[in-house]
Amino acid sequence: MNIGQVAEASGLPAKTIRYYEDIGLLNPARRANGYRDFGGDDLHKLTFLARARSLGFSIDECRTLLSLYENRARSSADVKAIAEAHLSRVEHKISELNSLKRTLRDLVDHCRGDERPECPILDDLGRGSDRAN
Amino acid sequence: MNIGQVAEASGLPAKTIRYYEDIGLLNPARRANGYRDFGGDDLHKLTFLARARSLGFSIDECRTLLSLYENRARSSADVKAIAEAHLSRVEHKISELNSLKRTLRDLVDHCRGDERPECPILDDLGRGSDRAN
């Protein structure tokens, strides 16, 4: 398959696929004309990567996950550890964003949003860091 | 004040302050010896920026916010619009992360995490995109 076809099939942009090859996640064969020649296993890797990336795993985690995927002697504990670490990162981020959201909501709700210059949002930003959060 | 002192006072690293000058957020005076010489207004700007950045506003938004802050003829509506846009970005991100979290939680909960290779997480990643989310 040409790159356009695996791009279509995997849902990843061709640019991204080339990039993945560049950083060594992939090693597709080459034809005589220099074109990449992707096999079914390459496509499979790419869909694996697409899914893993869509779950927010970093490229480095994807690399490890992929090697575990291809290693029949793996321990599921290793996979789970990566996923749990990622999950707690996500949970941490969510709580950060929730606290951010409350602050922003509060600021926004107190601003009239009219043609006048008075603005509690700017007041907050301008008033150093002596606040309650 | 020297950069180390405003860094201390604003809570921003000196590197960041130089960067902010570089991208035109700031224009501190210079002494004869080439050292930056920060005034009270510079420090005020920096604390404004530190707070705005900590609320997750982009540098570009900070630039706009700062110019509104310094513009006595502003409309609070302009400020509010920026904050609301940011708030909805945050809310959007939160809901994305929540759905991600559910998926990851589900995957993690179904993985034994032992020394055996069987792993529902890898099964999911490897099984194309024919799933329910």
Place this chain on the structure above:
DNA sequence: CTTGACCTTCCGGTAAGTGGAACCATTAGA
């Protein structure tokens, strides 16, 4: 006079790609 802390600029790197230029290959149509 030297040591150490502080300042300066500049270069490179980060994550994960995206956009574009310049160029080659393949194929369909006039």
Place this chain on the structure above:
DNA sequence: TCTAATGGTTCCACTTACCGGAAGGTCAAG
């Protein structure tokens, strides 16, 4: 057969918001 369209190729620059480090200038203290 020429040409145009489409789709490959490589390489370089750009993105965000900085951080790390090198090479070197400045300043106060001992």
